[in-house]
Amino acid sequence: MQVRYFAxxxxxxxxxxxxxxxxxAATAGDLVDALIARxxxxxxxxxxxxxxxxxxxxxxxxxxxxxxxxxxxxxxxxVTGG
Amino acid sequence: MQVRYFAxxxxxxxxxxxxxxxxxAATAGDLVDALIARxxxxxxxxxxxxxxxxxxxxxxxxxxxxxxxxxxxxxxxxVTGG
Amino acid sequence: xxxxxxxxxxxxxxxxxxSAEVERITSANRExxxxxxxxGLVREITxxxxxxxxxxxxxxxxTERSLREIVEQARTRWPLDAVRLVHRFGKLAPGDRIVLVIxxxxxxxxxxxxxxxxxxxxxxRAPFWKKEHGVEGPVWVDAxxxxxxxxxxxxxxxx
Amino acid sequence: xxxxxxxxxxxxxxxxxxSAEVERITSANRExxxxxxxxGLVREITxxxxxxxxxxxxxxxxTERSLREIVEQARTRWPLDAVRLVHRFGKLAPGDRIVLVIxxxxxxxxxxxxxxxxxxxxxxRAPFWKKEHGVEGPVWVDAxxxxxxxxxxxxxxxx
Numbered sequence: 001m002q003v004r005y006f007a008x009x010x011x012x013x014x015x016x017x018x019x020x021x022x023x024x025a026a027t028a029g030d031l032v033d034a035l036i037a038r039x040x041x042x043x044x045x046x047x048x049x050x051x052x053x054x055x056x057x058x059x060x061x062x063x064x065x066x067x068x069x070x071x072x073x074x075x076x077x078x079v080t081g082g
Numbered sequence: 083m084q085v086r087y088f089a090x091x092x093x094x095x096x097x098x099x100x101x102x103x104x105x106x107a108a109t110a111g112d113l114v115d116a117l118i119a120r121x122x123x124x125x126x127x128x129x130x131x132x133x134x135x136x137x138x139x140x141x142x143x144x145x146x147x148x149x150x151x152x153x154x155x156x157x158x159x160x161v162t163g164g
Numbered sequence: 165x166x167x168x169x170x171x172x173x174x175x176x177x178x179x180x181x182x183s184a185e186v187e188r189i190t191s192a193n194r195e196x197x198x199x200x201x202x203x204g205l206v207r208e209i210t211x212x213x214x215x216x217x218x219x220x221x222x223x224x225x226x227t228e229r230s231l232r233e234i235v236e237q238a239r240t241r242w243p244l245d246a247v248r249l250v251h252r253f254g255k256l257a258p259g260d261r262i263v264l265v266i267x268x269x270x271x272x273x274x275x276x277x278x279x280x281x282x283x284x285x286x287x288x289r290a291p292f293w294k295k296e297h298g299v300e301g302p303v304w305v306d307a308x309x310x311x312x313x314x315x316x317x318x319x320x321x322x323x
Numbered sequence: 324x325x326x327x328x329x330x331x332x333x334x335x336x337x338x339x340x341x342s343a344e345v346e347r348i349t350s351a352n353r354e355x356x357x358x359x360x361x362x363g364l365v366r367e368i369t370x371x372x373x374x375x376x377x378x379x380x381x382x383x384x385x386t387e388r389s390l391r392e393i394v395e396q397a398r399t400r401w402p403l404d405a406v407r408l409v410h411r412f413g414k415l416a417p418g419d420r421i422v423l424v425i426x427x428x429x430x431x432x433x434x435x436x437x438x439x440x441x442x443x444x445x446x447x448r449a450p451f452w453k454k455e456h457g458v459e460g461p462v463w464v465d466a467x468x469x470x471x472x473x474x475x476x477x478x479x480x481x482x
Contacts, residue, residue, distance in 0.1 A: 006380060006382055006452060007454070058382070058384055058385035060389075060448065074382060076450065077466070079447065079450055079466065081446065081449045081450070082272075082421070082451070086223070088223055088291065137223070137226055140225055140230075161289065161293065161307065162292065162294045162304075162306070163251060163292025163294070164431075183343070190364060194417050195367060195368055196366070197365075198362075199364065200359065200360070201362075202431065203345065203359075203360075206356075207355070208353035259349065259353050279359070283435075
């Protein structure tokens with residue numbers, strides 16, 4: 001599964017995208033838990049989950065959104081375009 | 083006093099502006115009565131007063147607006163600009 | 165009220181260019197974050213069928229005065245960096261631009277609010293009259309009752 | 324829904340020209356009577372002080388998709404003749420144009436309503452992020468809580 005990061009989440013994690021094996025992560029929130037377990041950078045990126053938004057296969061979701069079968073999950077701060 | 087007419091009021095009266103001696107007309111409505119007394123064209127122009135708007139010295143008013151001392155009174159249909 | 169030099173009202177027969185008008189406003193003020201424009205056009209098909217031309221009559225002197233009053237009303241209601249009103253008169257063809265309203269502010273709420281208000285007031289207060297030339301000859305356009313109702317949402321004003 | 328060819332979404336680094344974009348829409352459709360545009364600009368002074376540059380990051384693929392969904396939402400709510408969205412990304416300077424929204428319809432209510440809605444939704448749904456370069460170094464812009472509240476007036480949608 002492709003995991004993508006944007007804005008300060010990208011900067012904290014240190015990469016824009018990476019291939020992650022989701023294991024038994026059923027939701028985006030489960031995936032966050034698995035990522036945090038990978039180390040410091042992830043823990044810092046996800047330290048305030050209220051500031052983290054999720055898209056699953058390029059559709060807005062949240063931490064409860066199922067990710068089984070998803071090709072791409074993205075994490076980013078609240079959007080600030082326009 | 084300068085009396086001005088616009089749009090179909092102008093067409094019905096047959097002139098865009100004329101000098102009128104207001105006599106004892108105290109309000110725009112009194113002036114309309116005096117104009118109607120001048121003949122057919124005015125009677126036709128003012129036959130439906132609900133469709134007539136008034137400006138006194140270039141400020142929106144209505145038939146009750148006083149005209150004593152006014153330099154210019156204008157009659158026209160509801161505006162349709164924009 | 166101190167009206168900045170960027171507040172301008174024009175009543176003219178000439179066409180206008182939206183980009184040029186916006187550029188003139190924004191190049192002078194780098195604090196503007198939001199610009200809303202409204203452009204009104206002559207529609208080819210109206211309720212009465214196709215038209216070949218539209219004539220716009222206005223009340224010189226009172227027109228400019230009422231447009232300036234409308235702008236001042238908007239300035240008391242929203243924090244605006246610039247306002248621009250251009251209204252054409254004379255003979256126009258289908259597709260021609262009739263009116264341009266520009267409202268510029270730091271944030272979009274003021275720019276959208278003011279532009280909407282300016283058009284609502286202009287539609288019901290500015291002394292312009294449209295005559296359409298269609299298949300049945302020239303017809304003076306009736307005022308839309310809905311325009312009065314829409315303008316009423318802003319409350320009574322001293323205009 | 325049949326989206327007319329005039330519905331177009333662009334995500335680009337290049338600047339845009341408001342007049343040219345409006346002309347492209349109106350020259351193809353003589354039934355349009357009202358065109359509302361919104362232009363968003365990089366402000367020189369923000370809450371944090373003066374900035375020298377702004378970087379816009381986005382989510383390629385999802386961005387275009389979300390903008391198209393926002394346009395379809397607007398089309399179900401208002402009778403629109405045309406909609407156009409242009410959003411830039413990359414490095415911009417104070418005064419630069421960021422975003423353009425155009426809504427065109429027969430009457431102004433739909434054009435104003437749709438343009439306001441499109442900006443409200445774009446501000447809260449489209450995956451763009453702004454980074455400002457100011458005196459204290461680069462800072463990611465915080466989302467405005469007020470934008471969420473404003474967008475809430477349109478109700479929940481499936482976006």
